[in-house]
Amino acid sequence: MGRKLYLEILNELHRYVNENALQPGDKLPSERVLSDQLNVGRSSVREALRSLEILGVIETRRGEGTFLCDISGHQLVELLSTFILTSNKSKTDINELKVLLEKSALQLFKSRANEIDTSKLIELASEIVKTQKNSFDAHTLLFREIFLRANNQLLMKIWILLSEYARMSEDSFISTNILEYLKFINSLNCESNEIIAAYEKLIKSV
């Protein structure tokens, strides 16, 4: 038992979440109950919970309890921004990487989707672009659908992280030009390289 206690507790929590098939939004046992059941001090439980919170895995609400999170990980983003990404280049890096990931997602999507998938996406995308007033939200919602269909959860999670950071830093590079968006959406029927071309045109039309 040389390992640190809060890491053991992390494992127990992990087991608990899996065994009970907890979903995002579900409630975890209270700190006092956990410390009783695991035979550890409440402070140790709290240390474990804090490290989960900073990672965006859980959310704690005073007076209510501890809940499983929907990824989001805004804490992580914030910490990355203060601790790791301190350089001036970081903002540029983030936006650049975001674009790269979106390109990758487009290619992945195209390599996996059949015609029906594509036409469904196009329909959905048109609806999104028409509905949303805020172009940043429209872009995010649209690409959320694309990433879902790209079928790589890890890729999507990183992208969501970057999107949140981009929103925080209010450095949105997204065009309000709806026409460009419609062109881009239509290009989804074409070959991979044409889609990328349309995407690059879209991005550059700021």
Place this chain on the structure above:
Amino acid sequence: MGRKLYLEILNELHRYVNENALQPGDKLPSERVLSDQLNVGRSSVREALRSLEILGVIETRRGEGTFLCDISGHQLVELLSTFILTSNKSKTDINELKVLLEKSALQLFKSRANEIDTSKLIELASEIVKTQKNSFDAHTLLFREIFLRANNQLLMKIWILLSEYARMSEDSFISTNILEYLKFINSLNCESNEIIAAYEKLIKSV
């Protein structure tokens, strides 16, 4: 002061590290000293420290103290592997994303490099491939150089994370075929799309 205390402490620590220009390996004040100076309880200090530890920012050694870490973030990798990447598809996701990032890096590199950069890289790459016996290491070293020249730190950090995980899971997809590597390296002189083609051929030659 609605914000949570441990987040405030995180800020204070950040300030301290910056003001004193602490380097990786340097020692932080002890928990008791911190709780005195900041006028907070030791348990709150510890909660802040745990969230830094889980992120791989600091390292604590019983009886010695708390020390700043050099990046790498192996803790983060481990946690990703246990908490975020629990699905069965995760290994596939990781390898797939790693490939996508390497493609992105190649394109970034090509968009930024001039002829001299390219020829220098080719020389270096040839040397690496000839020297390294382990194909996984050769691949990692080679792409490390490429990512450095792609000039996006965030992209590189994520790739390093994935590389470490790939090494841990011993699921290396890398060919031992040196010939394919040499072909790939030579392609670096060509246009972007030809490089990508050579890379894909390399990856598929497992």
Place this chain on the structure above:
DNA sequence: ATAGGCTAAGTGGTATGACCACTTAGTGAG
């Protein structure tokens, strides 16, 4: 004087108990 072991101080690790602030549900008065 030196080598070896011992001791004390400092440090992180953990448990416990005591409050506080907040939320919720239930209870009771109107």
Place this chain on the structure above:
DNA sequence: CTCACTAAGTGGTCATACCACTTAGCCTAT
């Protein structure tokens, strides 16, 4: 039936007391 209040439960914080471990300094025996 409605509204206000109360009690229980929950996270947030602090203080204290140990434990386990490391280090440095002292003291002893050689």
